Amino acid sequence: MIRYLSWVEIDKQALISNLKTFRRLIGPRRKLLIPIKANAYGHGLVEIAKIAAKNGADFFGVNSIQEANILRHNKITKPVLVMGYTLLKDLPLAVKLTVSLIVYNEQTIRALGRLNKPINIHVKLETGTNRQGIMPDKLLNFVKLIKKYPKIKLEGLYTHFANIEDTTNHTFAFKQLATFNQAVADLEKNNIHIPLKHTACSAAAILFPETYFDLVRPGISTYGLWSSKETRLSAGSLRRKINLKPVLAWKSVIAQIKEIKTGECVGYGCTEKTARNTKLAIIPVGYWDGYDRGLHHAQVIIHGQRARIFGRVCMNMMMVDVTDIKNIAIEDEVVLLGQQGRESITAEELADQINTINYELVTRINPTLPRIII
Ligand SMILES: Cc1ncc(COP(=O)(O)O)c(C=O)c1O
Structure with missing residues (x-):
């Protein structure tokens, strides 16, 4: 029976199949963080979190503390990493919600230190995307500052690739990876060992196991979409047999x-x-x-x-x-x-017509439209 003017259908089996694909790629021990920011790429934040929590997701990635709050209110108890900026005034809420925070500003560390409550953080390392992240030459001092506050647990270190999905030439991505590896080695030389090191988005997870470390973060491909034509081509030439099912x-x-x-x-x-x-x-x-x-x-x-x-x-x-x-x-x-x-x-067919990418096309479906699980 038709009940809405327009609605989004979520194919639960397709989602489960994609989650299994990534679990098979990364093996049983590494953690699988599913980015569910931007309303789970338009698929429905809570709807996707509930299914993924029961089907292999170890961690969720959101953009804001507000999204994390919605998850907790909906009884999603899995670890959550807030991958976007958290305002200083919202740090007490982060503590209350027991979420992990991305950090790259000293002000955030000092404000967390003043709270003097247990909190997990992941330091974002700048390796060439020049978006959020701390410069490699500032990392050691930044970590030393964190270590001054015993209640702050340095749970993770991560970076994000700039163009791994935009090209079939991955030289720049490997340069970023080398910077990341060097940073890890420098910290370890100083006896600083970080439990969750991570770099891999969908394209990296599909193409390059050397990007996996302790956790991977496949977003778009968990929803059954390829990051780009170039990623699909690269997967073909590397003989990666990946069957993604649009959700x-x-x-x-x-x-x-x-x-x-x-x-x-x-x-x-x-x-x-x-x-x-x-x-x-x-x-x-x-x-x-x-x-x-x-x-x-x-x-x-x-x-x-x-x-x-x-x-x-x-x-x-x-x-x-x-x-x-x-x-x-x-x-x-x-x-x-x-x-x-x-x-x-397909999302790609529509995205091509307006000169954008499948990511933008699906994330912009109005979040107030019903998401129906089938
Ligand atoms: C930090 C971070 N990790 C992982 C992802 C997931 O990337 P993708 O959707 O290409 O897998 C994103 C997406 O923008 C991101 O910002």
């Missing part, structure tokens, strides 16, 4: 069907005119829902057939040319992303 489908219904004559314009701005007598279906999904306004040349699937969007995508609606689809009725299912019959529309 998400996005669906809606037909709200109205109308016949209009040749030469009529459709939608805001009258950007398109019909070139024939046209049957239009009105679909109650628009850019507010996360269907990008730039997707005005995209297609949807109805009755297993592709149909193209006509005119502009509106805030909460779009119009689709269904002239060639037979026996169409209101409330028939419309697939915006996913499979119906023999047709399928």
Whole structure:
């Protein structure tokens, strides 16, 4: 029974299969951290956490303390790493929620020290992405500062690759890895041993076991999507047999069907005119829902057939040319992303049309739309 104007379906078995794929790659002893930031890449923060917690995830990665708070309120008790910045005022909340924090500022360490409560931290090392992270030449002093506070446990050291998924030439990634290895060696020379060292995102986890260390962090590929065409190509040339299963489908219904004559314009701005007598279906999904306004040349699937969007995508609606689809009725299912019959529309197909990546496409699906586990 249709219950919503538009909804996201989560294929639980596909998710479990992808989790198993990464467990097989990394072996039983390393930890599997599943990034569930950005509403689990659009798949539903709590929904994904609940399934993954029972199916091999050891750790969750979120961006903010607010996301961590939602997890704890939903009885997710697994370790959580907050991978984005935590405001100094929110550090007491981090302690209360027993989450691990990424750190790279001395101010954060001193503020945690003043709290004098047990907290786990992971130091982020800058190795060339030039985003968050402490410079390698500052690492030893930073760690010495941490060691002044006995309640702060240095649980992890990590870095993030800049372009491992953007290219089939991994020279830069290996340079970053060498910097990371050097930093680990320098710390060990000073008798500092860190339990969880980690570097691997999806592409690294699929391609290079030497990036695994003690924990891996595959995000996009846990959701069954490849990081890029280049990663897929590299996996092929390295003979990695990886079967990723897309987890998400996005669906809606037909709200109205109308016949209009040749030469009529459709939608805001009258950007398109019909070139024939046209049957239009009105679909109650628009850019507010996360269907990008730039997707005005995209297609949807109805009755297993592709149909193209006509005119502009509106805030909460779009119009689709269904002239060639037979026996169409209101409330028939419309697939915006996913499979119906023999047709399928992938996140990559839509992302290409608006010059972006599958990551952005799925993370921007409005979090208020229902996520339904199937
Ligand atoms: C620090 C960190 N680790 C892991 C990931 C996961 O990367 P991917 O989704 O490419 O696997 C991200 C994603 O942005 C990240 O920022």
